[in-house]
Amino acid sequence: MNVLLINPNTYKSPPVPPIGLECIAPCLENEGHRAEIVDLCFSENLYKDIDNAMVSFSPDIVGITVRNVETVLYHTNEFFLDEIKDMVNHVKSNYGLKVILGGTGVLTNPEGILDYLNADFAIAGPGEDEINTLLRNIQSSENTKKIYQGKYRLNSSCPRKPFKVDYKKYFDAGGIAGFETHKGCSSSCVYCLEANSRVSFKNVEDVIEEIKTFVVSGYNHFHLCDSEFNESIEYSDEFCTALKNEGLDIKWAMYMKPGNFNRKLFKLLKNTGVYLITLTVDSWQKCPEYWSDVERFIFSAKLWGIKTAVDFLTGFPYEDEDKVLEYLDLLRRVQPDSVGVNTYIRLYKSLRITQIIMNDEKLKNNLLGNVDDKTFVKPVFYNHINSEKLSELIKGDTLFRIEGLEKGVNYSRIITEAIPQ
Numbered sequence: 001m002n003v004l005l006i007n008p009n010t011y012k013s014p015p016v017p018p019i020g021l022e023c024i025a026p027c028l029e030n031e032g033h034r035a036e037i038v039d040l041c042f043s044e045n046l047y048k049d050i051d052n053a054m055v056s057f058s059p060d061i062v063g064i065t066v067r068n069v070e071t072v073l074y075h076t077n078e079f080f081l082d083e084i085k086d087m088v089n090h091v092k093s094n095y096g097l098k099v100i101l102g103g104t105g106v107l108t109n110p111e112g113i114l115d116y117l118n119a120d121f122a123i124a125g126p127g128e129d130e131i132n133t134l135l136r137n138i139q140s141s142e143n144t145k146k147i148y149q150g151k152y153r154l155n156s157s158c159p160r161k162p163f164k165v166d167y168k169k170y171f172d173a174g175g176i177a178g179f180e181t182h183k184g185c186s187s188s189c190v191y192c193l194e195a196n197s198r199v200s201f202k203n204v205e206d207v208i209e210e211i212k213t214f215v216v217s218g219y220n221h222f223h224l225c226d227s228e229f230n231e232s233i234e235y236s237d238e239f240c241t242a243l244k245n246e247g248l249d250i251k252w253a254m255y256m257k258p259g260n261f262n263r264k265l266f267k268l269l270k271n272t273g274v275y276l277i278t279l280t281v282d283s284w285q286k287c288p289e290y291w292s293d294v295e296r297f298i299f300s301a302k303l304w305g306i307k308t309a310v311d312f313l314t315g316f317p318y319e320d321e322d323k324v325l326e327y328l329d330l331l332r333r334v335q336p337d338s339v340g341v342n343t344y345i346r347l348y349k350s351l352r353i354t355q356i357i358m359n360d361e362k363l364k365n366n367l368l369g370n371v372d373d374k375t376f377v378k379p380v381f382y383n384h385i386n387s388e389k390l391s392e393l394i395k396g397d398t399l400f401r402i403e404g405l406e407k408g409v410n411y412s413r414i415i416t417e418a419i420p421q
Helices: 020-029 046-057 081-095 104-108 109-117 129-139 169-170 204-216 233-246 263-271 286-305 319-332 352-358 387-394
Strands: 002-007 034-039 061-065 099-102 121-124 147-149 177-179 223-224 253-257 274-282 307-313 340-341 367-369 378-384 399-403
Touching: 002 020, 002 104, 020 034, 020 061, 020 129, 034 046, 034 233, 046 129, 046 399, 061 081, 061 129, 081 099, 081 109, 099 109, 099 129, 104 109, 104 121, 109 121, 109 147, 109 233, 129 147, 177 367, 204 233, 233 263, 263 274, 263 286, 286 307, 286 319, 307 319, 319 387, 387 399
Parallel strands: 002 034, 002 061, 061 099, 099 121, 121 147, 177 223, 223 253, 253 274, 274 307, 307 340, 340 399
Antiparallel strands: 367 378
16 A cells, blocks of 8 residues: 655644654555655645645555644643644545544544544554554455554564655754654653553664664764653663764763663763753652652763753642742752743643542642543643742742743753753
């Protein structure tokens, strides 16, 4: 079958290449299908580009990735699904083709997203295997379901093929090349869609080859796409050791979590070109040991000359202003390079924090947004410490920035000065 893969993501703060589609395409090709990617990020005419691909490629079916439902920042939130829905309807009404949805955004509510976008099928989770299963079922007329659960696997027989999209456009617009080392997360954060999901690590040699492909093409600046690099300290050690042995002259940034680190890992990070770590921190029912880990992590990064940008989610149910101030003062004391603070918590149907709030009538009074949408597909936020009150707690300290008051992400605010020359 000819499978047209569409990246509908036109958000550019920052622009993010469609890595997921670069992984799906070779998996389709390995099964004898033809795959082509239409990247609309920099398109000047979305529907003209889609129509041109329809004519030149003659697809039998279309896949559309839903990387994000929205920007998830209350004050400047941009909701993406309506534009994607228009694309789905354009494909179906003008060409009579069925549409498959994929991408991390589907995980927010597979049934709700499928229904909202008026698509035919959805893959919730990694789609490298399931996309071919779905196509086989369609070809044999055995398909009896609309939602497929993606499978996590240890080794891929179809490694990603970068440069199926025009990376120069991304780099020229301030984007960065990306790669991932694993999928899934063993942490149990109540606000996260990946919480308690099965973890599968990519073959180290395959990831190194991805990086080398960029380096030989003249690109050496990367941002890791893992939600948290230090999911497994053993794997992180193995990967960094292999990267060091390759002798690649790269610079890269990443997300990490408190805990699960040691001196050897930080030394390897420094020696392989890591210059910036975004540390994901939240205040939901944390024990003293957690905050000790936060302190030790930031001090360790400083010791090795690696900058840290903290993404801090706070203002959870039952946390008062004094408690939030206590957390802010702790971060003041350890002085990372930047702290982005967010007290507006996006709720999704499947999250534990959503269940907690919806079971407490008092907490429900603090809901904002599309509060009557029981599917939580449209944005619904919980907040009881608004930006004005948070600003009072911050006391004008320039270390802190209130997330959502401006476009962009926390790490991008210090990335220019952090990049080694």
